[in-house]
Each structure stands twice: as C-alpha cells, then as structure tokens.
Amino acid sequence: MLTTFARHGEHTTALDIGTRRLLSRLAGFRRLAGGPVGAAAIVVFVLLVVVALAAPLLAPHSPNAVDAGNIFAPPSPEHLLGTDDVGRDLLSRIIYGARPSLAGPLLVTLFSALLGTALGVFAAWRRGRVDAVLSRGFDVMLAFPGVVLAVLAAALFGAGFLAPVVALSIAYVPTVARIMRTAALKERSLPYIEALQLQGLSGIAICARHLLPNLAPLLLVQAAIGFGYAMVDLAAVSFLGLGTQPPAAEWGVLVANGKAAILDGHPQQSLYAAAVIVVAVVAVNLVGERLALYFEIGDHA
Template sequence: MTAVSADVLLPARRRRGRRRPVLVLAGAAFLALVVLAAGFAPLLAPYAPDAVDLSASLVGTSGDHLLGTDASGQDLLSRVLYGARTSLIAPLALLAIAALLGVTLGTVAAWRGGWTDTLVSRVTDVMYAFPGLLFVVLIIAVFGAGITTSVLGLGLAFAPTIAKYTRSVALAERAKPYVDAYRVQGMSGSRICVRHLVPNLARSIVGYLVVLFGEALMSLATLSYLGFGSQPPSSDWGLMVQEGQAAIVQGALLPALVPGTAIAAVVVAFNVVGVWAADRLGARR
C-alpha cells in the first residue's frame, strides 16, 4: 500500500491558508516600515523635502541622491518619506468621517426598519448611481481645491458603501436573542445600539475599513494627480506623480516612478493584510 503524505490529504483551501500568513506577515512588515519611515522622516530624510537645487535637476541614483531628484533638484527619497505622512493620514481621516456617517445611517436603518430603512436605502442607491470622484469634483468646484476638501468630499462619497455594509451585518445582529433580552429588561433602543449592537459589529466594520484603506489612498492620490487634492509644495505621492510626468519626455522616469511605486506597494500591502484581517474578524464574530 502506497503511503500518502498528510499534506496531500489536506484540502486545497487549507493548504492555501498555510501559505497565506507568509504574504500577510510580509505585507504587515512592509506597512510597519512605511509607518516608521513616515514617523521618523525628519531623521531619515537626507534633505528637506522642499530643498531646491537646480544644479542637481533630474539626477539619477547616486550616493548623494539614492532615488534621484526631480526637475527642481529636490531629493526624491526625502519627498517620499515626508509624503508618506499625508498619504497615510489623509485616508485615515477620510475613513473616520465615512465610518461615522455610514455606521450611524446603517445602524439606524437596520434598527428602525420601515420607512426609515427605505429612505436610507434610496439615498445610498442614489449616491451609488453618482460616480464618487465626480461627486467630489463638484464639491471641490464649490469649496475650492485642497486636501481638506478632498478628504471631506471622499468621506461623504465612501459613507454610502459603509452604510450598506453596516446595515447588512446589523440586521443579522439585531435578530440575535440578546437584543430581545435587553428589550424585555426595558432598555431603550438607542442604548442597546450604542452599548451593545454597534460594539458587536466593530470587528466586522474594522475589517471592512482596512480593506477600504487602499481604495481611499488611491482615490486621494488620483485627486492630487488631477490637481484637486494636495497642492504644491506638498510632497503628497499623487502630486509627485503629476509633477514628475513631464520629466518622462526627457527620459527621466524616477520622478514619476518612485512615488507611483510607493502608492502601488502600499495599496497592495494593505489589500493583502486587509483581506486576511477581514476574514479573521468575520470568522470570529
């Protein structure tokens, strides 16, 4: 009788689960390095992010400039390190605004039901039918360009997505016996939601927000690239890509490639870690 190894008998999904933590750990380690680099940018950056040196314009990689320079002679490594602050903090602020609105609307819709649920659902459907970036551009046209307006506008654009997700998980949570038990004890609906229902949804919502972080970062970078988000002399990664685009014609790829690679790497790492976190948090609920 031929001996069969234990790994062969494992289901394919379980074998994939063994390998997944390697990618997750690599992604988490990379994100930790990015956060540390952003926090210690004043110590790690060899130059000030806005230090202009026209004599070193579009210099390639060298001992003085490890990642080269842009058209103004600004050191790309220094700009990327400082730009990580805006590129990481802005999506967090965006998701905080969206979560505050979305979780509130989704919970109220699931708890109240009836015409309240119908109204919230129709409003979120209308928001879905309207392209998010176009909605933000309209807000920027009224209130002016800038990172603050972009964060507020995208926060409103992301809120319907979070509201729909919150409503779906809140409906399932509301049907659990402990909710009826608290009602029998005379506890008000608002108190049940604030003290018990929403905290029990926190795991799932946090996992979902981690997945959305990459999309939020990409959206803000897109607005900065289009000139609606961060404004010069900011070192925002999206703005750096836009500023470095003209240098491609001159054969200098680094001014656009370096910040573009940083955006892609962080988004991929957050997606890997976010999907794993969402699976784990969802399974533990």
C-alpha cells in the same frame, strides 16, 4: 531581584509571565498574518506609518530644497534615489509625501466609518419607513462616483487637501452604511436582542453595549478596504491638480510632477511615487483580507 508569584503550589516568575505573554502575542500575529504574504503586508503597512510619523528624522534632506545645479541627478550616496527636475531629493520627498498620502485616506476612512455605521445601525434598528428612506438615499448617493464628487468639491471650494477629503468622506458613507445595515439587521434578529429588550434596556444602550461591539470586526475589515480605495482616489485627484498643491510633497503630486520628464528619459519621479502607492494599496488590501479571515467574516466586506 526577580519577583516570584505563588499560586496553587506553583512558583511562577515574572520572567515566565512575560515570556508567555510574548509567545501568546506572537501566536496571535501568526494567526492574523496567516503566512509570509500576510506578514509582509502587515510589516509594510506598519513601516509606512512609521515613515510618515518619523519623516523629519528619516529624510536626508528638506523635501523642498532646490538645487538648480543638480537636476535629474542619478542615485548617489548623497541622493539615494536621485533628484527631480529642479534638483530636489526624491527620497526625502517620498518620505515626506507619506504624511498627506496616509493622513488623507485615514480621515476619509474615519469619517465615513463613523457616520456610515451610525446611519446603517439606525436604519436597521428603526426599520420600517425610516429604513426605506435611508436605504433609497444610500442608493442615490452610490450613483455618484467618489472621484467625481472630489473633483466637483475642488472646483467649487478650491484645490487643496481638505475639499477632496471631505467629498470622498461623504461619498464613502453609503457604502459603509449599506454593509453595516445588512449586518445590523441580521444581528438584530438574534434572540439575545429580544432578551435585552425584555430586560428593559433602551435601544441606545443595546446598540452601544452589544450591537456595535459585535459589528466592530466587520467595520474594521471594511475600514481597511476603504482605506486603500481612498488612497487611490486622493492620489488621482492630486494627479489632476485638484488635491494637495505643489510644491508640497504628496505621492499623487509626485506622479503628476514627473510625467513631463518621462518622455525625456527621466521617469524616476513618477515611477517611484507610483510604485509606493501600489505597494501601499496592495499591503492595505491584504491586511483587510487577513482581518476578514481572522474574524471569519464572509461576504459582508
């Protein structure tokens, strides 16, 4: 039986409420997307996440299954994108490659966002000597490119997934910290902060309940942009042979594995993986741009 709600003399059904909520969410999505390009970017990014999560269900073959009698097979109903130099299904490897290729940038983004925001807000709140010391530290760290630190970490602690992720996470902290510090200084100068202090609220309470929530949109935009940079850097480290190691399926690894066959007329492995990386990075950057416009954020990000 359809539930009916009576309010102020009007009767509203549960179906009407559900329809209104759906229309409201669609309107919010249209405003966020801002047009077909933004909508396509959001859809592409969501699809990549779904592919990574549902890889065992979507991949037609095992990513590491070798078929020595089916090397460099062309696209066919059995292998939609063909096979690589040892007969592995390229589509399956690209699908499974979405997992480390997205998980690595996600970890880098989360760690750098949390630590960078904490340091940036702390510097802005304390100001004075604390702010000066931390700001100079950020400047020094920014002198070292993230990829260089990732290569150094892999050389010291061994090639693999973890070392480059940790190194890039640390390398991205000063960028986030400087952006959040600038925004926090501006926010701290607003009258409501002084009013909260006069009410007796501690600095921790003000930052946790008011300052950080107001900075959250800026942090979200910066995280989206940083995610794209982290994806490119981690793919570059894997291409150099210092990141995720073969035979694991990862997009940077696929580009590296296929480079030897390009001159032999078989560029598909490197080409497909590189194309997926480009599409993913462009989609994430467009999402970040749309978030900046949606939250009306100017030059901070």
